[in-house]
Amino acid sequence: MTYLIKGARILGGEARDIRMEDGVITEIGTGLAPKDAETIDADGLIALPGLVDLHTHLREPGREDAETVESGTRAAAAGGFTAVHAMANTEPVADTAGVVEQVWRLGREAGHCDVHPVGAVTRGIEGRQLAELGAMADSAAHVRVFSDDGHCVDDAVLMRRALEYVKAFDGVVAQHAQEPRLTEHAQMNEGEVSGRLGLAGWPAVAEEAIISRDCLLAAHVGSRLHVCHVSTAGSVEIIRWAKSKGWQVTAEVTPHHLFLTDELAETYDPIYKVNPPLRTKADVEALREALADGTIDCVATDHAPHPVEAKETEWSPAAMGMIGLETALSVAQAAMVDTGLLDWAGLADRMSVRPARIGRLAGQGHLPVPGAPANLTLYDPGVRRVVDPAASVSKSRNTPFAGLELPGRVHATFLRGRPTVLEGKTV
Amino acid sequence: MKQHLISAADLTKDDALLILDTAEELASVADRPIKKLPTLRGRTVVNLFFEDSTRTRISFEAAAKRLSADVINFSAKGSSVSKGESLKDTALTLEAMGADGVVIRHSASGAPHRLATWVRGSVVNAGDGTHEHPTQALLDAYTMRRRLGDLEGRRITIVGDILHSRVARSNVLLLNTLGAEVTLVAPPTLFPVAVGTWPCEIAYDFDAVLPKSDVVMMLRVQQERMNAAYFPTVREYSRRYGLDARRMDALPDHALVMHPGPMNRGVEIAAEVADSTRSTIVEQVANGVTVRMAVLYLLLGGSEPAIGNSRTEGE
Ligand SMILES: [Zn+2]
Numbered sequence: 199m200t201y202l203i204k205g206a207r208i209l210g211g212e213a214r215d216i217r218m219e220d221g222v223i224t225e226i227g228t229g230l231a232p233k234d235a236e237t238i239d240a241d242g243l244i245a246l247p248g249l250v251d252l253h254t255h256l257r258e259p260g261r262e263d264a265e266t267v268e269s270g271t272r273a274a275a276a277g278g279f280t281a282v283h284a285m286a287n288t289e290p291v292a293d294t295a296g297v298v299e300q301v302w303r304l305g306r307e308a309g310h311c312d313v314h315p316v317g318a319v320t321r322g323i324e325g326r327q328l329a330e331l332g333a334m335a336d337s338a339a340h341v342r343v344f345s346d347d348g349h350c351v352d353d354a355v356l357m358r359r360a361l362e363y364v365k366a367f368d369g370v371v372a373q374h375a376q377e378p379r380l381t382e383h384a385q386m387n388e389g390e391v392s393g394r395l396g397l398a399g400w401p402a403v404a405e406e407a408i409i410s411r412d413c414l415l416a417a418h419v420g421s422r423l424h425v426c427h428v429s430t431a432g433s434v435e436i437i438r439w440a441k442s443k444g445w446q447v448t449a450e451v452t453p454h455h456l457f458l459t460d461e462l463a464e465t466y467d468p469i470y471k472v473n474p475p476l477r478t479k480a481d482v483e484a485l486r487e488a489l490a491d492g493t494i495d496c497v498a499t500d501h502a503p504h505p506v507e508a509k510e511t512e513w514s515p516a517a518m519g520m521i522g523l524e525t526a527l528s529v530a531q532a533a534m535v536d537t538g539l540l541d542w543a544g545l546a547d548r549m550s551v552r553p554a555r556i557g558r559l560a561g562q563g564h565l566p567v568p569g570a571p572a573n574l575t576l577y578d579p580g581v582r583r584v585v586d587p588a589a590s591v592s593k594s595r596n597t598p599f600a601g602l603e604l605p606g607r608v609h610a611t612f613l614r615g616r617p618t619v620l621e622g623k624t625v
Numbered sequence: 626m627k628q629h630l631i632s633a634a635d636l637t638k639d640d641a642l643l644i645l646d647t648a649e650e651l652a653s654v655a656d657r658p659i660k661k662l663p664t665l666r667g668r669t670v671v672n673l674f675f676e677d678s679t680r681t682r683i684s685f686e687a688a689a690k691r692l693s694a695d696v697i698n699f700s701a702k703g704s705s706v707s708k709g710e711s712l713k714d715t716a717l718t719l720e721a722m723g724a725d726g727v728v729i730r731h732s733a734s735g736a737p738h739r740l741a742t743w744v745r746g747s748v749v750n751a752g753d754g755t756h757e758h759p760t761q762a763l764l765d766a767y768t769m770r771r772r773l774g775d776l777e778g779r780r781i782t783i784v785g786d787i788l789h790s791r792v793a794r795s796n797v798l799l800l801n802t803l804g805a806e807v808t809l810v811a812p813p814t815l816f817p818v819a820v821g822t823w824p825c826e827i828a829y830d831f832d833a834v835l836p837k838s839d840v841v842m843m844l845r846v847q848q849e850r851m852n853a854a855y856f857p858t859v860r861e862y863s864r865r866y867g868l869d870a871r872r873m874d875a876l877p878d879h880a881l882v883m884h885p886g887p888m889n890r891g892v893e894i895a896a897e898v899a900d901s902t903r904s905t906i907v908e909q910v911a912n913g914v915t916v917r918m919a920v921l922y923l924l925l926g927g928s929e930p931a932i933g934n935s936r937t938e939g940e
Contacts, residue, residue: 385734388818389818389819390819390822392817392819393817393818393819393820393822393823394794394817394823395734395735395756396734396735396753396754396755396756396757396791396794397734397735397754397755397756398755399817399818401818465738466734466735466736466738466739467739507711510711510713511711511712511713511739512712512731512733512735512736512739513733513734513735513739514733514734514754515733
């Protein structure tokens with residue numbers, strides 16, 4: 199099928215027509231003739247390269263009650279994504295070629311977006327012994343990002359070896375930076391609010407200490423380090439310093455850490471419970487600035503679906519995590535574009551180009567030019583909508599943005615020229 | 626007053642004084658041969674205890690019964706809850722039973738907040754995790770007021786494991802509302818990191834604050850804290866932060882010694898101090914019933930007077 203998009207503002211620029219044929223953008227211009235193409239009216243819409251998420255929990259295999267590869271990738275498409283990285287903390291853990299190939303294949307069958315499995319760094323994400331990283335890299339899933347996400351690789355020797363080992367296939371270790379001893383029983387950001395609420399504190403230093411160490415390790419062995427879900431102002435400073443040295447350190451921030459603060463815990467509603475925890479207003483501001491100046495390379499959702507009963511409890515026993523694929527672009531618009539910190543080209547860089555580069559995805563993260571793969575998101579920044587968890591495409595409902603009015607809506611998503619979302623509905 | 630009593634911060638100064646004055650009125654009932662008032666007849670109070678605390682449960686139970694409420698004790702430990710029933714399901718059960726008031730004790734901070742979103746009746750926090758214990762603060766204030774009069778400008782020193790103490794949190798809030806000046810004393814490890822934002826002073830040197838204290842309230846310190854390196858040994862804790870006879874002598878003559886119980890005699894408080902005439906520890910227990918009567922009456926009693934024309938009834 200050939201598509202002709204009429205009058206889209208590419209990266210927020212002047213209105214242009216975009217022709218897509220055989221999975222590739224073939225022509226960009228004004229007044230292009232439809233010929234035999236299906237025409238899509240994109241008046242007022244912004245065209246962005248298909249979004250790429252470095253951090254998604256699809257829960258399959260093992261927790262299909264919360265999400266499946268099919269439902270999670272449909273949610274991703276609805277949010278404007280054309281590629282997601284599926285985290286390894288499934289049951290069983292994605293620590294073998296067999297499991298990563300299973301997840302990869304499920305993604306292909308579902309067809310809503312590309313699924314790139316993340317391989318576990320250690321067997322069973324237990325932090326004791328390296329998983330067969332090479333086997334996962336060589337598998338059909340072609341794994342390049344490795345992470346024990348949910349757990350920190352806190353053993354310095356294991357972390358050093360993992361960083362070194364993945365150089366053989368240009369891999370990257372994505373670290374969930376959380377010093378375990380400093381965060382035993384931790385429930386929320388340690389600060390004024392935690393003290394008042396009597397919830398065990400999760401100090402910023404638990405994140406920053408690991409990031410500092412990992413930056414030094416990455417520099418020492420000349421490897422690529424990616425820092426997951428940066429959440430504190432202090433972490434930003436350390437990463438900025440590491441980058442100033444020319445070290446190969448990249449970082450991501452979640453939409454919720456760009457937008458929400460720890461004061462939300464005052465309700466004791468575990469919908470706001472997440473790892474790393476929501477921090478303070480000062481942290482949110484530092485994270486926004488860091489994303490704007492490129493210290494933080496990209497937005498990654500950390501989409502973490504949980505069934506209702508895991509959140510309808512007291513705070514302490516509740517599960518940590520929030521869904522985020524369907525609201526990511528809207529939250530990013532509110533936090534970064536509407537505030538004037540980034541323009542649409544900047545946001546495209548942080549939500550598509552850079553994450554694709556970090557994940558070494560050759561077919562993703564290309565700006566819309568003739569010859570580029572036809573991965574596109576058409577986005578209407580002008581509408582406003584109130585987030586309704588019941589309407590989520592994801593199987594789960596645990597969105598912290600429920601009831602909030604957010605700007606923007608994904609109108610259409612194209613994966614290699616094929617629509618996965620049209621008129622705001624998944625195809 | 627608000628519908629629930631979950632935090633001492635829910636109380637304005639007028640609310641707090643109303644509770645304390647009502648408690649004074651109700652105290653007269655305790656001196657009568659028949660201790661029961663008809664005020665809450667036909668109302669149901671559920672004691673929902675997810676954590677063992679016989680003292681607090683008995684105190685609330687006695688308070689509700691003296692007001693003629695129907696009392697249902699729901700000890701959730703070892704019941705369906707331990708078989709995985711959620712707090713929400715328990716709440717819905719209470720709703721079906723038509724509970725007018727739910728007194729909840731829970732090991733998780735914030736459990737009463739969650740409960741209040743699922744039930745229509747009034748929720749009274751009887752201690753949640755390391756968060757708050759507002760009726761304890763009320764009975765402490767009541768005890769102080771009976772001994773010292775108005776608390777405005779009184780200097781109250783609270784000593785011990787502030788970090789994990791729901792009693793300390795509620796006391797700081799309530800005493801501040803009542804105009805008292807609170808000083809918290811503990812080793813630095815047992816303060817929350819942002820304690821500087823609390824409406825009180827903090828000190829590491831117990832001896833320095835003794836001479837200017839009208840009240841010293843000692844908190845129970847769990848010996849297991851030592852294993853998490855909050856302090857080196859129980860002996861060292863006791864030497865630096867325990868109230869012994871020597872320290873008691875450094876207090877002004879009128880100063881009171883309080884403890885919410887249960888005590889670790891010989892750790893945070895010496896036996897001779899606990900048993901001295903300055904100690905209000907036994908009084909605190911008796912006052913607990915009276916103050917909880919006042920709270921239940923004001924939350925559940927509606928417009929009826931607490932002591933309507935002295936109409937007292939037998940069982
Ligand atoms: Zn993580």
